[in-house]
Amino acid sequence: MISEVPGISAPAAPAAPAAASSPPPVSPVAPTQASPLAPPAPRADAPAPAEDLDETRAAASVVPPVAVLVWDNGTRVAVYGRTLFGRNPAREDDATAVAVRDETLSLSKTHFEMSGDASGAWVVDRHSTNGVVLVRDGGRIALVAGERTAVRTGDRLEFGDRSATIEGVA
Numbered sequence: 306m307i308s309e310v311p312g313i314s315a316p317a318a319p320a321a322p323a324a325a326s327s328p329p330p331v332s333p334v335a336p337t338q339a340s341p342l343a344p345p346a347p348r349a350d351a352p353a354p355a356e357d358l359d360e361t362r363a364a365a366s367v368v369p370p371v372a373v374l375v376w377d378n379g380t381r382v383a384v385y386g387r388t389l390f391g392r393n394p395a396r397e398d399d400a401t402a403v404a405v406r407d408e409t410l411s412l413s414k415t416h417f418e419m420s421g422d423a424s425g426a427w428v429v430d431r432h433s434t435n436g437v438v439l440v441r442d443g444g445r446i447a448l449v450a451g452e453r454t455a456v457r458t459g460d461r462l463e464f465g466d467r468s469a470t471i472e473g474v475a
Contacts, residue, residue, distance in 0.1 A: 371421030372456065374469040376405075381472070384419050389431070391416035411435055411465025417448075419456075426474045427453040428462060438463040 370383035387400040394402040394415040405412055413433035421427060430437040430448040439446040439454060440461040448454050456462075460471045 370473070372419060372426040372471055373473040374419075374462075375472045377468045378406075382469075384421070384426070387418065387420040389415050389418050391431070391433075405467060407465060407467060409466045412467065413465075416464050417462070421474070424455075426456050426471070428456050429453050433464065435465045 368385060370385050372384045374382045374384065376382065382403060385401075389395070389397065389400050389402045390405050391402075391414050392407045392410065392412040393404055396402055400418070402415075405416070413431070413435070415431045416433040416435075417437050418429040418431055419426065428437065428439070428448065429452065430450045432450045436450070437448040439448060439456065440463060441457075441459075446454075456471050456474065458471055458474050462469050462471070
């Protein structure tokens with residue numbers, strides 16, 4: 306606090322020393338009940354709220370997979386369209402490439418292709434060195450390279466040192 310300004314005010318009398326006293330006691334404050342906050346006011350440029358959200362929501366479209374493969378190591382892969390499998394599959398337009406771990410190099414770079422349509426799922430041996438064998442109901446069928454072969458739930462594909470079971474077909 307400024308007690309004097311030279312040339313403007315007279316010197317102030319010294320303040321009396323403050324009496325030594327203890328600080329005033331702190332009284333407990335009764336807790337107050339918090340009132341719920343009101344929602345914020347809508348902005349002037351905000352669109353009006355919908356009357357019934359259930360009628361205005363668009364349902365999410367879920368595309369089911371063409372097939373689900375369960376690999377010999379337990380890995381699951383869903384096939385949603387034309388998919389190329391191999392050690393290092395070549396990229397092709399409108400196809401998904403899935404690299405398959407193959408420490409023994411028994412798979413070709415692009416070993417087989419899988420896809421499907423309204424009639425079901427199918428697999429094609431892509432002219433691989435070690436071929437693709439379809440195991441169905443205990444029988445073994447060597448696939449003809451370049452030709453589509455229909456697959457169904459429960460079939461097992463063997464290729465090189467790897468295999469995959471078809472768990473589901475749309």
